[in-house]
Amino acid sequence: MSRPPLKEPPGKGKFSAFSLILTERCPWHCGYCYQRRGTRVLEGKILDKACAAVFPFLSASSVIQFYGGEPLLAFDLVRRAVLRLEKENRSSRKRLRYVLTTNGALLSPEILSFLNERRFELMLSFDGLAQEKERQKGSFRILSSLLDDLPRYPGIKPATNSVFGPRTVGLLSKSIAYIAERKIPNMLLSFDYQVEWRKRSLDRLSHELRSVRKYFLRLPRARRTMPLINFRHPAASGVFGCSAGRDRLALAPDGRLWGCYFYADFFRVHPTADVARRFCFGTVGDFLRSAGDLDKNVLVQYARGRMDWAETSERACGNCPYLDRCAFCPPAASLKSGKIGMIPVAVCRINRILIKQRELFWAQAAERGT
Ligand code: SF4
Ligand code: SF4
16 A cells, blocks of 8 residues: 655644543443543642643643543642643733533532633533433433533533444434534534444444434524534545644643543553554653653654555555545544554444535535525
8 A cells, every 4th residue: 555655743842732631530331431441640740740841832722621531530630730721821821722521420510610710611421312321320311401501601612522332323313403402512423433333333323314414404503503513514624634742742640641632542442562652752751851852753653643544454545535534533443453544444434424424414505505
């Protein structure tokens, strides 16, 4: 397979996103969760040191993302990082946007008030009507009343991530409608890539996404501000390239830095010396010693996270007619295979189904003249 040459990776980073993986702990046991549960929690001193070390390399407008496990098990660290970054930012006045990914169970009025004041984006893991098929029993009621409550916190920008697999795909369209009716501005549809998707499940997915398309076509609002991220026009044209390490960094609970929180997750699933050697940037101390100059050998590995470097067992993505419309997170797509760049055939088929329904949506919206 011939692959395009890689550009020289940048040396010193200017990062527009910095993720803090606060803990490996989570009180829930969702059926499709790929994370390897652990007990580590980021040490407060390492968090302070990392915020001070990385802050000078953040762009004028940057996202600070809080992630876990369940990050609200370490809410004191969320508050500590925000206060620390605000202190660093006193003279620079960068625009910092905060995002918290959570299952929502621990959101107390005190936490919601803090998130509201700091205008957090709240990414809630919520599967709609499929919630209790794979996630915690009793959690549907918690999440749906939380969504009903959120308008009382106008500073919080809510978003949802809904995960479907072969066992729950039949509930996809009704779940998306259920969440959209609560006026959530950003909704993400994700899929369980760790299980087999047989033809029957893929056919069901096509059927469900057809229903999603028809649902949004009936909503004039959706044609102007499509809430379903997967149905939006791609942000950039051309071949997708992952920006891990290039414009983002992540700090893991063991104090090591990665190009993105997804690579830290990938390492937790495949904890080999080879994965660490290829994708880990070392400790915060290493980052400080090199004055933010990231290891070029590691950056080269990240630079390969492009669609024209990927393949399935059936074809090279570089020869695929969908190449410029297909985008995959390399570590997410490779969780099962353990080989970055090797996309499972079912994952490829899921994406083609999605692309087809997205393009049909916009073609039909244009025909309707909106
Ligand atoms: S549709 Fe499949 S083969 Fe084509 S670019 Fe996407 S993953 Fe690769
Ligand atoms: S594609 Fe995946 S690994 Fe790359 S930056 Fe996005 S989430 Fe991170």
